[in-house]
Amino acid sequence: xxxxxxxxxxxxxxxxxxEPHQLYDPIEYTLHLGGxxxxxxxxxxxNRMFGGEDxxxxxxxxxxxxxxxxxxxxxxxxxxxxIRRGQxxxxxxxxxxxxxxxxxxxxxxxxxxxxxxxxxxxQEILYCFNQxxxxxxxxxxxxxxxxxxxxxxxxxxxxMIRLKTAVLLAGALKIGALYxxxxxxxxxxxxxxxxxxxxxxxxxxxxxxxxxxxxxxGKQTGQDIRDNKKTxxxxxxxxxxxxxxxxxxxxxxSSTPADSDAKVTRVRQIYDHLGIRQDVEEAIAQQFRQAQQxxxxxxxxxxxxxxxQTLMATLSGRKK
Amino acid sequence: xxxxxxxxxxxxxxxxxxEPHQLYDPIEYTLHLGGxxxxxxxxxxxNRMFGGEDxxxxxxxxxxxxxxxxxxxxxxxxxxxxIRRGQxxxxxxxxxxxxxxxxxxxxxxxxxxxxxxxxxxxQEILYCFNQxxxxxxxxxxxxxxxxxxxxxxxxxxxxMIRLKTAVLLAGALKIGALYxxxxxxxxxxxxxxxxxxxxxxxxxxxxxxxxxxxxxxGKQTGQDIRDNKKTxxxxxxxxxxxxxxxxxxxxxxSSTPADSDAKVTRVRQIYDHLGIRQDVEEAIAQQFRQAQQxxxxxxxxxxxxxxxQTLMATLSGRKK
Numbered sequence: 001x002x003x004x005x006x007x008x009x010x011x012x013x014x015x016x017x018x019e020p021h022q023l024y025d026p027i028e029y030t031l032h033l034g035g036x037x038x039x040x041x042x043x044x045x046x047n048r049m050f051g052g053e054d055x056x057x058x059x060x061x062x063x064x065x066x067x068x069x070x071x072x073x074x075x076x077x078x079x080x081x082x083i084r085r086g087q088x089x090x091x092x093x094x095x096x097x098x099x100x101x102x103x104x105x106x107x108x109x110x111x112x113x114x115x116x117x118x119x120x121x122x123q124e125i126l127y128c129f130n131q132x133x134x135x136x137x138x139x140x141x142x143x144x145x146x147x148x149x150x151x152x153x154x155x156x157x158x159x160m161i162r163l164k165t166a167v168l169l170a171g172a173l174k175i176g177a178l179y180x181x182x183x184x185x186x187x188x189x190x191x192x193x194x195x196x197x198x199x200x201x202x203x204x205x206x207x208x209x210x211x212x213x214x215x216x217x218g219k220q221t222g223q224d225i226r227d228n229k230k231t232x233x234x235x236x237x238x239x240x241x242x243x244x245x246x247x248x249x250x251x252x253x254s255s256t257p258a259d260s261d262a263k264v265t266r267v268r269q270i271y272d273h274l275g276i277r278q279d280v281e282e283a284i285a286q287q288f289r290q291a292q293q294x295x296x297x298x299x300x301x302x303x304x305x306x307x308x309q310t311l312m313a314t315l316s317g318r319k320k
Numbered sequence: 321x322x323x324x325x326x327x328x329x330x331x332x333x334x335x336x337x338x339e340p341h342q343l344y345d346p347i348e349y350t351l352h353l354g355g356x357x358x359x360x361x362x363x364x365x366x367n368r369m370f371g372g373e374d375x376x377x378x379x380x381x382x383x384x385x386x387x388x389x390x391x392x393x394x395x396x397x398x399x400x401x402x403i404r405r406g407q408x409x410x411x412x413x414x415x416x417x418x419x420x421x422x423x424x425x426x427x428x429x430x431x432x433x434x435x436x437x438x439x440x441x442x443q444e445i446l447y448c449f450n451q452x453x454x455x456x457x458x459x460x461x462x463x464x465x466x467x468x469x470x471x472x473x474x475x476x477x478x479x480m481i482r483l484k485t486a487v488l489l490a491g492a493l494k495i496g497a498l499y500x501x502x503x504x505x506x507x508x509x510x511x512x513x514x515x516x517x518x519x520x521x522x523x524x525x526x527x528x529x530x531x532x533x534x535x536x537x538g539k540q541t542g543q544d545i546r547d548n549k550k551t552x553x554x555x556x557x558x559x560x561x562x563x564x565x566x567x568x569x570x571x572x573x574s575s576t577p578a579d580s581d582a583k584v585t586r587v588r589q590i591y592d593h594l595g596i597r598q599d600v601e602e603a604i605a606q607q608f609r610q611a612q613q614x615x616x617x618x619x620x621x622x623x624x625x626x627x628x629q630t631l632m633a634t635l636s637g638r639k640k
Binding site: 019020022023074077078096097100101103104105107108109111112115122123126127130131133134137138140141142144145 | 339340342343394397398416417420421423424425427428429431432435442443446447450451453454457458460461462464465
């Protein structure tokens with residue numbers, strides 16, 4: 001059985017139904033919408049790498065996924081996103097108050113799972129989880145701030161996606177390694193591996209939105225452009241474009257024309273002209289290289305690192 | 321210096337300002353609106369009773385207040401309450417998304433404070449805090465459910481206010497005692513003391529809304545009646561009223577007439593006719609008696625229990 005099968009089994013068997021059902025039904029719904037379960041995968045893989053047993057981290061693996069889904073639930077409410085994983089989001093299927101309170105409860109339940117997973121290093125584990133949770137909130141705030149700002153730099157953007165996305169992947173790896181009792185230096189490399197993997201992953205998302213193959217990507221491309229969303233691509237383009245083009249880009253990204261296809265076409269033309277695709281591909285490759293360096297620095301036999309090596313290979317070739 | 325002075329000093333010196341300020345400004349604002357700081361008082365008093373040092377629980381005392389204020393912040397958002405402690409609520413002063421995310425961050429910060437307060441019994445402490453947090457969320461959900469229901473019993477109501485209000489007071493006491501290393505049996509009595517104190521306190525709130533002296537109460541009375549809020553009073557009245565009166569009450573509590581003063585007057589007439597005031601006063605007295613029994617059962621010298629005895633005396637005579 002692969003690790004992903006193991007994790008699927010864990011979640012298939014875990015239920016969140018309780019009373020009052022108005023509070024717990026949305027939690028059960030959210031946790032069974034599916035998803036890649038990448039954070040439990042990272043946590044359990046890190047634990048196995050350093051000789052831990054799966055049973056030693058089962059609850060923690062659930063906890064990290066419950067936390068992640070709590071952030072998605074509240075993000076969907078704040079962003080007014082109607083659909084998540086092909087299904088209505090909680091605030092749409094129920095209402096806004098349900099989204100607030102069921103989300104709060106999920107955050108508390110995540111702690112319950114961690115507290116139910118004994119370890120001699122539990123305090124470090126809880127500290128890491130808490131620090132990560134705070135940073136994820138900060139990342140979401142920066143993301144909302146940037147929507148209102150015309151002065152976002154690429155450094156700002158990288159800081160934001162590090163907080164919003166990368167630290168939780170890194171935290172999942174670190175927590176798994178802590179449960180297995182891994183050495184400090186290896187834990188730090190594993191954490192940095194997670195950070196760079198997370199940054200690469202988010203930059204790929206940005207790239208695929210504009211340059212993904214529609215058939216493989218599975219959704220309409222150019223949505224970020226239509227939404228005037230600040231991504232690495234537009235920030236890089238605004239940084240490198242000469243004056244008249246920069247003004248045109250700025251104007252395009254503050255408009256919501258009826259013919260959004262024409263807008264997408266024009267923005268892509270400018271990106272192509274500026275070579276933005278190559279810039280982003282290079283930025284992604286650089287993140288993968290840094291992730292690789294940290295993975296290489298972990299003092300374990302190469303075969304033990306194979307699952308993370310494979311994951312990285314899969315992610316670097318992803319088309320969706 | 322009294323315990324309340326000590327606590328005031330702690331909060332005067334504690335600041336929550338950080339970046340991004342859009343996230344932390346509402347937290348700093350909320351934590352410095354004042355309030356009675358009753359939960360830190362209970363936590364620190366319980367700790368002192370069993371021989372603990374104040375410095376041993378300073379962070380935990382802040383943590384429990386941060387958690388409490390997080391619940392108020394999200395409750396105000398869900399209830400659309402414009403004013404808290406005479407000032408605009410966060411969702412009104414800023415916006416709804418700020419209320420969601422700053423609240424989430426406060427919940428995480430509460431954990432940070434607890435994790436920063438070492439104890440040989442930290443795991444029990446964190447477990448108690450977590451259990452309490454989950455129950456408070458459940459209580460809020462029941463409260464929202466009851467607003468939509470015509471079949472709320474007095475037992476349902478007591479269960480709801482136990483979860484929404486009493487368990488946090490009881491939890492604060494228990495956590496303080498755990499930090500001081502108190503014996504299990506005493507901790508359990510202290511916890512039950514907190515539960516009954518919390519129930520008495522909430523029933524008093526219900527009573528004061530209808531029968532408080534306007535001058536002393538400091539706000540308009542009858543607001544619960546105007547809002548058709550389900551309190552002990554109306555539930556008791558619906559339970560005891562004979563058929564025609566019960567129908568009239570039910571009709572009054574599903575209407576929002578322009579002349580709300582007339583409605584308040586009529587509901588109070590019915591309450592007086594049914595002797596509801598005496599019923600609630602007896603229910604409150606019963607809770608205080610049970611609290612007293614548990615306080616008496618704690619195996620400590622009477623002088624050590626004086627602060628809780630005084631608190632109970634103050635609360636039982638309160639007019640606002």
